[in-house]
Amino acid sequence: MKVNPQYNTKETLLALYNKPLLELVFEAATIHRQYHNPREVQMSSLLSIKTGGCSEDCGYCPQAARYSTGVDAHKLMTVDSVVEQAKNAKANGSSRLCMGAAWREVRDNKDFDSVVEMVQAVNDLDMEVCCTLGMMNEDQAKRLKNAGLFAYNHNLDTSKDYYKDVISTREYEDRLQTIDNARKAGITVCSGGIIGMGEAIEDRVGLLMSYIEMETPPNSIPINALVAVEGTPMEDQKPIEQWELIRMVATTRIAFPESVVRLSAGRTKMSMEGQALCFMAGAGSIFAGDKLLTTPNPEFNEDKAMFDILGLIPKQAFADGEKPETKPDAIIEEKKRKQAIREQELADASFQPRKITVE
Numbered sequence: 500m501k502v503n504p505q506y507n508t509k510e511t512l513l514a515l516y517n518k519p520l521l522e523l524v525f526e527a528a529t530i531h532r533q534y535h536n537p538r539e540v541q542m543s544s545l546l547s548i549k550t551g552g553c554s555e556d557c558g559y560c561p562q563a564a565r566y567s568t569g570v571d572a573h574k575l576m577t578v579d580s581v582v583e584q585a586k587n588a589k590a591n592g593s594s595r596l597c598m599g600a601a602w603r604e605v606r607d608n609k610d611f612d613s614v615v616e617m618v619q620a621v622n623d624l625d626m627e628v629c630c631t632l633g634m635m636n637e638d639q640a641k642r643l644k645n646a647g648l649f650a651y652n653h654n655l656d657t658s659k660d661y662y663k664d665v666i667s668t669r670e671y672e673d674r675l676q677t678i679d680n681a682r683k684a685g686i687t688v689c690s691g692g693i694i695g696m697g698e699a700i701e702d703r704v705g706l707l708m709s710y711i712e713m714e715t716p717p718n719s720i721p722i723n724a725l726v727a728v729e730g731t732p733m734e735d736q737k738p739i740e741q742w743e744l745i746r747m748v749a750t751t752r753i754a755f756p757e758s759v760v761r762l763s764a765g766r767t768k769m770s771m772e773g774q775a776l777c778f779m780a781g782a783g784s785i786f787a788g789d790k791l792l793t794t795p796n797p798e799f800n801e802d803k804a805m806f807d808i809l810g811l812i813p814k815q816a817f818a819d820g821e822k823p824e825t826k827p828d829a830i831i832e833e834k835k836r837k838q839a840i841r842e843q844e845l846a847d848a849s850f851q852p853r854k855i856t857v858e
């Protein structure tokens with residue numbers, strides 16, 4: 500993944516973001532065509548495998564336990580129900596499944612073992628598997644990689660300066676460390692942000708600068724518009740104009756010509772024409788399905804109709820990287836071995852030879 504040397508400073512990026520809109524879109528569309536097939540747009544499905552009850556205080560998030568948003572805390576989904584949902588998503592044209600958990604961080608417990616099994620099972624369906632589970636260390640990243648994880652989503656959300664106004668329960672540095680851990684394990688990185696949280700344009704550009712300063716920028720960069728949810732500290736944020744989303748997509752496209760720019764949360768508030776300008780400006784993916792993690796998203800059929808009208812084609816899985824090979828997971832193998840022994844012991848115990856008494 501490379502950055503565009505023409506726009507690698509705050510000043511040049513800011514000037515780019517503020518260009519006359521159609522000039523900006525044209526420049527982005529031109530770059531997009533040099534690096535990507537402009538007709539291909541990936542359909543990804545989101546699945547909230549562990550909803551609500553999160554300990555963090557992210558000001559935008561309906562899943563933080565401390566806010567009354569009507570999102571209840573649920574247990575982790577079962578592996579079987581995840582596979583069923585993944586099959587559905589694939590049948591509807593999605594080539595990637597992104598599994599999200601309302602966790603601050605990954606812990607080495609039974610739930611994580613189940614997530615490893617989910618990754619294996621969805622990878623076996625020939626879908627790109629992405630997880631977004633909060634912070635993780637290098638060993639946890641390696642386990643996910645061996646299970647067949649294709650991508651890890653971990654957003655920086657905004658600039659380093661504005662971050663403290665949005666979240667206080669973790670540091671920007673913690674986010675950078677997790678991204679590094681995913682990268683070191685050989686997992687592709689998906690990291691982006693949210694606009695419309697009350698930040699200045701300098702903060703939007705500041706987010707992009709954080710990616711420019713990385714050794715390798717993310718393979719994909721989701722651009723979300725804030726979904727202002729009642730009960731969160733950001734409930735009263737004025738919705739951003741769709742032009743801002745188009746500008747952000749175009750600027751990101753130009754700054755990171757090889758990365759996939761993902762038009763993410765916020766599409767329910769956009770017109771089809773607005774979304775068309777985003778695709779023109781280089782958006783290469785959308786979230787498909789009528790729900791994001793907890794908030795609404797356009798219906799599958801609505802997006803199918805939009806693809807037909809605009810002449811877009813759903814992108815196949817693994818067009819941007821090989822399907823990960825899986826290796827047996829030592830912890831899960833050991834669990835299975837113990838389970839087999841227990842079942843054998845139970846079977847042996849239930850065989851009671853009939854007593855024969857001789858008078």
Ligand code: SAM
Pocket residue numbers: 559560561562599600601602603631632633634652653654656692693723724725726727728764792
């Ligand atoms: N708990 C994990 C974490 O924070 O990394 C993973 C799940 S979290 C919900 C994934 C991302 O969703 C966040 O980083 C944020 O960018 C995005 N997000 C959450 N709530 C949002 C909202 N109301 N509007 C737009 N994006 C949102």
Ligand code: DTB
Pocket residue numbers: 545561597599631652654691692721722723726763764790791792793794795
């Ligand atoms: C990303 O950047 N956006 C997605 C995905 N990565 C995990 C999440 C959007 C969540 C919107 C709020 C919700 O539905 O809870």
Ligand code: SF4
Pocket residue numbers: 553554555556557560561562563600601602603633
């Ligand atoms: Fe928790 Fe992630 Fe929501 Fe923050 S964004 S409150 S870490 S689920």
